[in-house]
Amino acid sequence: xxxxxxxxxxxxQRATAAxxxxxxxxxxxxxxxxxxxxxxxxxxxxxxxxxxxWCAFYSLFVFAAGIHGAxxxxxxxxxxxxxxxxxADAAMAAIALAIVFLGLRAVAAVxx
Amino acid sequence: MKALRVSVxxxxxxxxxxxxxxxxRGSQTVLxxxxxxxxxxxPTLSYRFACRVGMCGSCAMTVNGKPRWTCRTHxxxxxxxxxxxxxxxxxxxxxKDLVADMREFFDKWARSRGQFRPTATRxxxxxxxxxxxxxxxxxxxxxxxxxxxxxxxACDVVxxxxxxxxxxxLNRAWTLVNDERDxxxxxxxxxxxxxxxxxxxxxxxxxxxxxxxxxxxxxxxxGLKRATLALALGGEP
Numbered sequence: 001x002x003x004x005x006x007x008x009x010x011x012x013q014r015a016t017a018a019x020x021x022x023x024x025x026x027x028x029x030x031x032x033x034x035x036x037x038x039x040x041x042x043x044x045x046x047x048x049x050x051x052x053x054w055c056a057f058y059s060l061f062v063f064a065a066g067i068h069g070a071x072x073x074x075x076x077x078x079x080x081x082x083x084x085x086x087x088a089d090a091a092m093a094a095i096a097l098a099i100v101f102l103g104l105r106a107v108a109a110v111x112x
Numbered sequence: 113m114k115a116l117r118v119s120v121x122x123x124x125x126x127x128x129x130x131x132x133x134x135x136x137r138g139s140q141t142v143l144x145x146x147x148x149x150x151x152x153x154x155p156t157l158s159y160r161f162a163c164r165v166g167m168c169g170s171c172a173m174t175v176n177g178k179p180r181w182t183c184r185t186h187x188x189x190x191x192x193x194x195x196x197x198x199x200x201x202x203x204x205x206x207x208k209d210l211v212a213d214m215r216e217f218f219d220k221w222a223r224s225r226g227q228f229r230p231t232a233t234r235x236x237x238x239x240x241x242x243x244x245x246x247x248x249x250x251x252x253x254x255x256x257x258x259x260x261x262x263x264x265x266a267c268d269v270v271x272x273x274x275x276x277x278x279x280x281x282l283n284r285a286w287t288l289v290n291d292e293r294d295x296x297x298x299x300x301x302x303x304x305x306x307x308x309x310x311x312x313x314x315x316x317x318x319x320x321x322x323x324x325x326x327x328x329x330x331x332x333x334x335g336l337k338r339a340t341l342a343l344a345l346g347g348e349p
Contacts, residue, residue: 003305007344010311010337075314078307079272 009071016068023061048110055111062103070096114194116187118145120157121199124206129197130154142175142182142190146198146210159210166324169258172265173210174199179265181324201265217261217278224281225303228288231295239293251290254283254332256325263319263329275308279319279329282310286332289339301336301343310336 034047048054074092077083083091116136119129132153134145143161150157161171166184173182176190176197187196204212232239241248263279264270270278285304288294304310310333319329 001306003302003340004344006306006309006311007337007341011341075312079269084307 009074012067013071016064016071019060019064020068023057023064026057027061045110049112051111055107058107059104062100062107066096066099066103069099116140116145116191117195118149119195119197120146120149120210121206122157122209124208127206127209129199136187136194140187142173142180142185142187142196142198143171145187145196146173146182157210158208167258169260172201172260172262172324174202174265179262179322181260181262184324201261203265203267203270204261212261214261217264217280218259220277220281221259221284223303224277224285224309225296225300226281226284226288227296228291229294229296231293241292245292247290247292250335251287254287254327254329257283257287257327258325260324262322262324266318266322268316268318269312269314273308273312276312277304277309279313279333282313282336283327283329283332286335289336298343301340304336305340305343310340313337 034044070092073095074088077088077092114136116134118132118134120132121127122130132149134148134153137144143164146157146159147161150159159171159173161183162168163170164183166181169181171182172179174180174197175182175185176192176195178190179201180190182198190196198210200206200210201212204214204217207213243252257280259280261280263283267276267279269276282304285300289297289300306312313330313333315330315334317328317330320327320331323329
């Protein structure tokens with residue numbers, strides 16, 4: 001692995017961790033606030049439908065989770081399973097893309 | 113004073129613990145107990161020591177499950193219920209009994225470019241390094257390493273990833289990165305980056321917790337992470 005690749009993965013992991021810390025707090029606070037008077041699917045969709053600020057926030061959340069999770073899994077696969085090298089990197093990139101795809105699909109489903 | 117019961121590892125990678133009774137003495141160290149066994153009970157016991165005063169780094173062993181320098185570890189502080197278990201350092205091949213093969217440990221110092229590369233000759237003036245400069249302070253914080261291997265034995269990343277350079281080698285590299293007289297900084301940062309280098313550290317701080325010299329290899333590794341990032345972004349180390 002090149003110095004540049006190692007440093008980029010490290011800083012990507014750190015930066016996405018910071019984004020996730022912020023997003024998780026907002027997510028939890030919103031949930032606590034939203035369920036105060038009971039919660040139904042209709043109520044949720046009423047709030048999220050066409051709400052592009054909500055869409056931007058959760059899209060950011062999804063990208064951060066996809067990148068952070070895949071880099072972490074890459075380390076776990078290397079240390080615990082001995083799964084390393086280009087095949088492992090390709091598998092982790094595929095996992096990142098899958099998480100981002102599934103997350104964005106879910107965001108689109110409640111916004112559009 | 114009640115006798116001390118000492119279980120000592122015998123054999124190589126395959127072996128077993130053998131029990132000995134050692135008389136208790138005031139201010140007795142773990143190394144004193146091991147030496148008593150070798151001199152009075154079983155002369156075939158193999159172990160390493162040299163200075164006996166915490167300078168040479170050769171007497172590190174696993175004492176009651178934790179890596180320690182045995183010459184400065186008092187029996188009183190670690191013998192729970194009057195028992196000691198002494199084994200060779202973890203994460204290194206066993207040569208015999210309490211002697212671990214330190215080759216991979218020191219080979220990794222070489223791989224992380226732990227050698228000083230001078231930029232001046234004997235005909236040049238002495239380098240004037242300000243003691244209060246930030247780089248000199250960083251170097252000072254890590255330079256007292258005695259190469260005992262305690263941090264290497266305590267590190268889980270070393271156990272999981274046999275290529276990982278380990279805390280001591282990376283700490284050494286960081287002291288040289290901060291040595292303004294050294295001429296191999298870029299090369300060294302390239303050598304310590306990546307999955308086998310500083311980026312593999314999880315900041316669990318086991319090395320810092322166990323270092324008998326109270327150094328913080330974790331801090332040095334964090335410094336290397338920042339320095340390699342600066343290099344990757346195009347800046348000078």
